[in-house]
Amino acid sequence: MCTCSGLKMTDGGTDRSMSATGMFPIHSSLYSQHVQNHVERVSVKVCHIMTLLGYGEEIRRRRIEKFRECDVLWNADSINRHLITVSSKAEGLMLWNAESINRHLITVGSKAEGLTSWRESDYDHLHVLNKVLCVETGVHLNIIPDDLEVCRMDTRDVYPGHCKILLLPDRLNSTRTNVFNNVVCCDKQGNNMISSGLFLDKMSKFRGEGVGPLKRAGPSLPRSDEKGLKVDQVFAVNCLCPSILQRWAQRPRLWPPAEVVKKVVSLGSVVTAVGFKGSKNNEFEWRICFNMGETELVHNLNITQAKVYVILKMIVKEVLKPNNKEITTFVMKNIILWQAERNSPSLFQEKKLIYWLHDALGKLLTAISSTQLSYYMIPERNLMAACGLQAEQKRKWVEDITNMMEEGPSVILRLPRIRQAVICYPQPMLWFSRRRMEAEILILEWMRRDLQCRCENGRYDIDDIILVEIDRRQDEIAKEVYDRMSVEGSAVNTVNDVYFRLLM
Structure with a gap:
């Protein structure tokens, strides 16, 4: 039985204090309040874990900013005239x-x-x-x-x-x-x-x-x-x-x-x-x-909505595991956009994350069982049409999602990365998270600076002082993590391997 961070599972893997909806009590009003408080505490802790795993607001906005800057540089005339292969740090x-x-x-x-x-x-x-x-x-x-x-x-x-x-x-x-x-x-x-x-x-x-x-x-x-x-x-x-x-x-x-x-x-x-x-x-x-418009819409989701979106994608990838893109990330995005449009933004609070994840799973269940989901921008287009979903696959996924909805907050523990973070001691997790975030911020800045140098002189400038310093600090972070993993008995290969794992 795992009780870490307030996420509790029974021996059967299901929190039976939840009804089939996963959110509404089946006993007294006093117990109802108790269940609601538990779900809200779990929601807040899951939000915190998601931030440690690299899905917080700070790193989210940094990624958006750097990729926008790189698009501008990529499209510069001096870049467009010749083939560019970014070096091993941004292969x-x-x-x-x-x-x-x-x-x-x-x-x-x-x-x-x-x-x-x-x-x-x-x-x-x-x-x-x-x-x-x-x-x-x-x-x-x-x-x-x-x-x-x-x-x-x-x-x-x-x-x-x-x-x-x-x-x-x-x-x-x-x-x-x-x-x-x-x-x-x-x-x-x-x-x-x-x-x-x-x-x-x-x-x-x-x-x-x-x-x-x-x-x-x-x-x-x-x-x-x-x-x-x-x-x-x-x-x-x-x-x-x-x-x-x-x-x-x-x-x-x-x-x-x-x-x-x-x-x-x-x-x-x-x-x-x-x-x-x-x-x-x-x-x-x-x-x-409407790729650019959809990107803008996702940028305007608040951090709770964004985390629900990420968890929903994790569930599809790691639990349902489609083989032939019967369900895609694009389907998940449309479920989240419809959910956002039809509800007041004020309702999407950290303490309600489990509730909104449950609601999104319900929408996914309906989309699969009915093979119907309207495209957010053009509702007449059915995103589930001709998706190749076979009857047996549909039956299994309907059963799987129904079981997940009955699990309440414990559904989060089906996801390997979150489960690992839950059972990890808080201090090592925080230490690792800080270095992982710094490593990613550095690689984003390295990418932008490298392209900027190419715009100026048309080649990779190995002597650029900023690139040299970024390389030095990246190597330093990778060595720190490698040494700690070695001391704690973790399986490690090389410092470079540790570096690439930091960026996953």
Whole structure:
């Protein structure tokens, strides 16, 4: 039986003081208050543990800031003109040779949201074409600058949230990009369509030196470096779809505030080269995405909401363990965004973390059992459609989630990292957490400084005083942790191994 940090499990692994809802008492009102107080104490302690594990507000905001700065540097002209491979301290972050692709890079996903550490998950890079714009029907072309090639969105006969892209005749003084060469097909009406399949095949051939064509995975062209760090690279076209964004903006809601709604609308959208899995027009459809707006929305979740989101992702990855992306991180994000929109922000307090995790698990249970979850930006699009979820898998996951909901606060102990933190002595955990956070802050600053040096002189400056000092302190931290682990009898290999484990 584990009683550390106030997280208690019975021999059967379930706190039977909870009803099937996991939150409401089954005995007297006095016991009800006792249970509620226990759940709130556990919630606060779990929030503290999550901060120690690298999901606190300070490091979250630091990650957001540094990746924004690096995006600016990555897109500097002096960087874009040649291939850059960041050295071993930040391995795997690579810009491809510009060749004939005029585009800019945006970090999206969990790294841009500030919710994963340096090596905890894949990097998601959105490569947006600079000289192309896709517009929905009704947008007047005379308001668009002449130096942009304009395509028209066609949302007829496609799954919601998708479109076909039609090439328009050249406008006077407009410039035609060559990025769509050899990827155009004709539909039955004689319109020139850009094939998403052919486009992605073409993009897979733009690669770094010594790298063969990249294998497609949905809209992404994933790649890994020699250390196993994965980068998902998605090519996209800027999209002007004011009617879709206005429908989203005008929804009745309790969150986000009006100024955030306005900013999300201003960030616009893109279309990426992937069709709906079950569509007969799959190779011609493009998906309408709002990556930048969704990143902004996650930035505006409070820290309790952000921690619920992280725990929910942990549960899917470590407990449900989908094999073929039947449930994705994107599904979790949409559950959290719907939860945020429909409830007052004041309700998301640290002491209510277990309650909101339970509520999110209930939403996930409904999504799986009904194979229905509306996309937050375009509700007509069902994120569970054609997800490949088989009947037996559905039955098992429904049973698993039901059991988790019945466990109440003890469900947290299913997660290895949290369970390990619970049973760890507080002082060593705090000591390790401080060094882990310092190591990550240093690597974020190293990444930014390295790119800044490259902007100034086009090469990695091994003698830069700031980079040298960061390297020195990183080595010092790794040696401190290595020595302590050795003294305490922990399994360790090398100082470098300890350093990389610090950043996971």
